[in-house]
Amino acid sequence: MAKEELPGVLILDIGGTQGVLENLAALLKKHFHLITMKEFLENKEEMSKKIQSVFVFECRPTIDRELLESLPNLKVIGNSGVGVDHLDLKMISSFGVKVTNTPHAVADPTADIGMALMLASARRLVEGCQIAVSPDTKHFAVDWLGVEVTRATLGIIGMGSIGYKVAQRARAFNMRILYHNRNRRRKEEEEAVGAHYCEKMEDLLQQSDFVMLIVNLTPETHRLIGKKELSLMKPTATLINISRGAVIDQDALVEALQSKVIRAAALDVTYPEPLPRDHPLLKLNNVIITPHIGTATVQAIHMMAEEAIANILAVLNGQPIPSEVFPK
Amino acid sequence: MEGGELPGLLVNEIGGICGILHSHVAFLRKHFYLITMKELLENRKHLSRKVQAIYLWWHKPVIDRELLQSLPNLKVIANSGVGMDHLDLKLVASFGVKMANAPRAVCSSTADAGMALLLASARRLVEVHHIAISSSMDYCEADILGVKVSGATLGIIGMGRIGYKIALRAKAFEMKILYHNRTQRKAQEEQAVGATYCEKIDSLLQQADFVMVAVSLTPQTRNLIGKRELELMKPTATLVNISRGAVVDQEALVMALQTGVIWAAALDVTYPEPLPRDHPLLKLKNVIITPHLGIKTDKTTYMITEEAVENILAALNGLPMPSEVLPS
Numbered sequence: 001m002a003k004e005e006l007p008g009v010l011i012l013d014i015g016g017t018q019g020v021l022e023n024l025a026a027l028l029k030k031h032f033h034l035i036t037m038k039e040f041l042e043n044k045e046e047m048s049k050k051i052q053s054v055f056v057f058e059c060r061p062t063i064d065r066e067l068l069e070s071l072p073n074l075k076v077i078g079n080s081g082v083g084v085d086h087l088d089l090k091m092i093s094s095f096g097v098k099v100t101n102t103p104h105a106v107a108d109p110t111a112d113i114g115m116a117l118m119l120a121s122a123r124r125l126v127e128g129c130q131i132a133v134s135p136d137t138k139h140f141a142v143d144w145l146g147v148e149v150t151r152a153t154l155g156i157i158g159m160g161s162i163g164y165k166v167a168q169r170a171r172a173f174n175m176r177i178l179y180h181n182r183n184r185r186r187k188e189e190e191e192a193v194g195a196h197y198c199e200k201m202e203d204l205l206q207q208s209d210f211v212m213l214i215v216n217l218t219p220e221t222h223r224l225i226g227k228k229e230l231s232l233m234k235p236t237a238t239l240i241n242i243s244r245g246a247v248i249d250q251d252a253l254v255e256a257l258q259s260k261v262i263r264a265a266a267l268d269v270t271y272p273e274p275l276p277r278d279h280p281l282l283k284l285n286n287v288i289i290t291p292h293i294g295t296a297t298v299q300a301i302h303m304m305a306e307e308a309i310a311n312i313l314a315v316l317n318g319q320p321i322p323s324e325v326f327p328k
Numbered sequence: 329m330e331g332g333e334l335p336g337l338l339v340n341e342i343g344g345i346c347g348i349l350h351s352h353v354a355f356l357r358k359h360f361y362l363i364t365m366k367e368l369l370e371n372r373k374h375l376s377r378k379v380q381a382i383y384l385w386w387h388k389p390v391i392d393r394e395l396l397q398s399l400p401n402l403k404v405i406a407n408s409g410v411g412m413d414h415l416d417l418k419l420v421a422s423f424g425v426k427m428a429n430a431p432r433a434v435c436s437s438t439a440d441a442g443m444a445l446l447l448a449s450a451r452r453l454v455e456v457h458h459i460a461i462s463s464s465m466d467y468c469e470a471d472i473l474g475v476k477v478s479g480a481t482l483g484i485i486g487m488g489r490i491g492y493k494i495a496l497r498a499k500a501f502e503m504k505i506l507y508h509n510r511t512q513r514k515a516q517e518e519q520a521v522g523a524t525y526c527e528k529i530d531s532l533l534q535q536a537d538f539v540m541v542a543v544s545l546t547p548q549t550r551n552l553i554g555k556r557e558l559e560l561m562k563p564t565a566t567l568v569n570i571s572r573g574a575v576v577d578q579e580a581l582v583m584a585l586q587t588g589v590i591w592a593a594a595l596d597v598t599y600p601e602p603l604p605r606d607h608p609l610l611k612l613k614n615v616i617i618t619p620h621l622g623i624k625t626d627k628t629t630y631m632i633t634e635e636a637v638e639n640i641l642a643a644l645n646g647l648p649m650p651s652e653v654l655p656s
Contacts, residue, residue: 119444172500
């Protein structure tokens, strides 16, 4: 099919620090006429009619009212990733545009990152690597110790697909698993991973050696973990966040880490991303921060693009949509 | 035990660079009269007869003929940890002294460390943490993309207690598990972790995305992984070593990492430890090195001491020792 006959998809850019990776662009080109934001802005009249979809990669391009008004034939926004807190679902819906996400592609790699951060924090991996290569190191101190993961208690806040996969992995480390969720899981699901439901989040916080946040960001989960919740945690406990930065009150977290109210934190997400370079979280030695790499694998990026493409095509072809997201 | 003196236990030192942990002293003093090497050397006449047992903490004190000859009532040497490659087993046995290691205490913690290193390497945790906290905010997606762990192929070389615990953990990540061992495990054991036996190490090396080395160091396993083995590995594969540095030909490894013969390495052990500060391994971007932290947790170090005490008391009471080690 000639390039111009394929439905148009708008992306921010190809390559660079903000754009879609080259090989993903190639994937998109198989099904769509790829239009970058620059091309669109340079030739609005012609391009605006061609754009039937937008591929949102790492929250870019920003979807605002102005953009939606300028795309008369827009039918779908295909988000790469599962979180859609960066999209105004009501506003987009008011234009008759559908929104889709990619829940399947993100689950495994994000669960893996949760486990990676928990293990790295517990065993002081980043610090250990620094010691191993430091020019000042003459010997390895024998009283330099981390904390045990095997048989420790993991409290999972948010037991959706990703939370459940974390529970499956943690079980293999003989961890005792507690979870807190809007809804309780079925008994068979709980038994399969040995997870105990904590109706009160406070109970989970008080008993856990590791607390892992795996919720969606919604008005209800905004600042879910604040001063009160941190003070309920054990002083030997570690907080791991793989959900969204805004689920935690960051100022309260800094305070808690500085005064050893909790032992450590490992954050794949912050608010904003990235943090300003003078932010106290960057200086604390009991924090590991990673730049939102939950789905940053060669394979996952590819799978997310394929899942987004499948969703976009389903919308454009009037077929059942695998993962549509609706405003509340 | 009857009244009177507790049996004398020789240790290298208490606290300090390589001494017994302060937190273990009270427990040891319940069962033994603790004698440090310094005290022994200052008061040989009086103290040498009292020493009935030695507790080696990180391979110290060094056990040589001179020491063995000077301790007429020595009955047992207990090692902290499972590796015995630093001991001349035949020499010790020739003095009628029994030996024990701590195989049970070390397994879970070492398996956890193996998984921590595998995940950290695959997801470039150390590298991206430094990007997240660095003063510059410029990076491309390509700089932070790792490789998947879930669903990848893990080849375990050395399927003893530790190797098997790694298999249990890796199974929960839905990894495909291959293993190579002196002997094949029982069918039920293989099935429980979904592991496939590779009689030839070559077959494992050719298929694995991650090669985890978990053997003991013996004359047969010295330089087990050399140029030939590294070249059999996939260029996208990662080598993880949690056994002993000398199991890997370090020069060959440096070469392989520099020329892209393999993708990356994660080493909890090297030869020597620590490496000289100008060693090429410290400079390679695709290597993470940790300071032999396999058993370095509060719980596991304590369990090791408990296991050592159990063995020592059994030996002194003429009972079967839980983990006696005999010369081959």
